[in-house]
Amino acid sequence: MMPTATIADDLPPRTGESRGMALGRRWTWLAVLGVGLLLYFLVLSTLVATQNPNLVPVMLLLGATVIPAAFVTFMANRAPTWQVSAPTLAAFALFGGVLGAVMAGLLEYNTLRHLQWFPALLVAVIEEAVKLAIPAAVLFTRWLGRPGRMADGLVVGAATGAGFAALETMGYAFVVLLDSKGDVGAVEVTLFLRGLLASAAHLAWTGVAGAALWRVYLHGGRTRLISLIAAFIGVVALHTIWNAVPGPLTFVVVAAVSIGWLLWELHRSRTPEEA
Numbered sequence: 511m512m513p514t515a516t517i518a519d520d521l522p523p524r525t526g527e528s529r530g531m532a533l534g535r536r537w538t539w540l541a542v543l544g545v546g547l548l549l550y551f552l553v554l555s556t557l558v559a560t561q562n563p564n565l566v567p568v569m570l571l572l573g574a575t576v577i578p579a580a581f582v583t584f585m586a587n588r589a590p591t592w593q594v595s596a597p598t599l600a601a602f603a604l605f606g607g608v609l610g611a612v613m614a615g616l617l618e619y620n621t622l623r624h625l626q627w628f629p630a631l632l633v634a635v636i637e638e639a640v641k642l643a644i645p646a647a648v649l650f651t652r653w654l655g656r657p658g659r660m661a662d663g664l665v666v667g668a669a670t671g672a673g674f675a676a677l678e679t680m681g682y683a684f685v686v687l688l689d690s691k692g693d694v695g696a697v698e699v700t701l702f703l704r705g706l707l708a709s710a711a712h713l714a715w716t717g718v719a720g721a722a723l724w725r726v727y728l729h730g731g732r733t734r735l736i737s738l739i740a741a742f743i744g745v746v747a748l749h750t751i752w753n754a755v756p757g758p759l760t761f762v763v764v765a766a767v768s769i770g771w772l773l774w775e776l777h778r779s780r781t782p783e784e785a
Contacts, residue, residue, distance in 0.1 A: 539584035546576030558694060566687070569694075573701035574679040578603075578672035578709040585668045585717065588776060594662055599669040606644050606670030606716075607677035614640045614674075634749035638742065641674055641716045642667070642723065649727055660724050661779040667720020668713045668772070675712035679704040703758070707765040711752060714768035715745035721775045744771075 550572040557565040582599065617636045645666045683700045690696040722741040726734045745768075752764050 536587055538587055539580045542583045543576065543580035546572065546579060550576055554694070554698070570680050570683050570687075570697075570701070573698075574676045574683065574705060577705040578676045578713065581709055581713050582665070582669050582672045585713075585772070585776065586665045594666055599665060602645065602648075602666055602669040603673030603676070605673070606641060607673030609644060610637075610640050610670070610674040611677045611681070613643075630753035631746070631750045633753055634746045637674075638715060638719065638746050638749055641670055641712070642719045642742070644670055645716075645720050646723060649723065659779065660721050660728065663720040663722075663724025663727075664717050664772075664775060664779055667723075668717035670720070671712040671714070671716030672709060674716070675704075675709040678712075679708060703761070707761045710765040711748070711761075711768045714765075714772035715749060717772050718768075718775050719745055721779065 550569070553565055553569050553572060556562070557569055582603065586596075586599065614637045617640065645663065648666075649663075679701065682704055683697050686700045687693070687697050719738075719741050722734075722738040726738050748764050748768055752760065
C-alpha cells in the first residue's frame with residue numbers, strides 16, 4: 511500500500527521534493543489562473559480594438575478553459591499522493607469534454623424527443639452517467655494499471671468534469687454570440703458565469719462520483735457500493751436543481767454546495783483508511 515498523509519500534513523512533499531517545493535506546488539493554480547486570464551484579456555482587447563473575427567474562436571477557447579484548468583490544478587495539487595500523470599489528466603479532460611458532450615447530446619436528443627416528462631432530471635442522469643462512464647471504462651479495463659488510492663479517482667473525475675464543462679461553456683457562448691449578433695459583452699458574461707459556476711459544479715460532481723467509484727474498486731464491500739449509489743444520486747439531485755430552477759442564486763448555491771462536497775472528499779482522501 512502506498513504511504514499516506516495524515517490530516518495534519520496538509521500538503522506533504524512528494525518523493526524527492528522539498529517542503530518549499532511542495533508549498534510552491536500548492537499555489538500553482540494561481541499561476542495557471544493568472545496567465546490564462548492575462549491571455550484572455552489580451553485576446554479580448556485586441557478583438558475589440560480590431561474587430562477581427564478570427565480572434566473569436568481563441569476568445570471562446572480561453573474563456574471556457576482557463577477557470578476549469580485552474581480548478582483541476584487546485585484539486586490535483588492538494589490531493590495526497592496519486593499516480594495519474596498530468597498528460598493523462600489532460601487526456602481525460604479532452605475526452606471527457608468531446609466524448610461526453612457528443613454522447614450526452616445524442617442520448618438527450620433521442621430521449622427527450624420521445625419523453626417529455628421530467629426533462630431536467632433526465633438530462634442530469636444522462637450527463638452524470640456519461641461523464642462517469644469514461645473514468646469507469648478506463649478503471650475497469652486497467653488502462654492506467656491498478657490505481658493506488660481514492661485520490662486517483664477524485665482527480666480523474668475532476669479533470670473529466672472540467673473538460674465537459676469547458677466544452678459546454680464554449681457551446682453556450684457561441685450560441686449567445688449568434689443570438690446577440692456578435693455582442694462580445696454578452697459573450698463575456700456567459701463565459702464568466704458558466705466558466706466559474708458551471709465549471710465548479712461539473713468538476714465537483716464528477717470528482718465526487720469518481721472518488722466513490724475508485725473506493726468501490728479498491729476496497730469493495732456493500733457499504734462502499736451503497737456510498738457510490740448515494741453519491742451518484744446526490745450529484746444527480748444537485749444537477750437537477752441546477753437545470754430545473756435556473757438563475758444566478760441557484761447557480762451560486764449549487765456550485766458552493768458542490769465544491770464543499772468535493773473539498774470534503776478531498777479531506778477524506780488524506781485519511782489512512784482511504785489509502
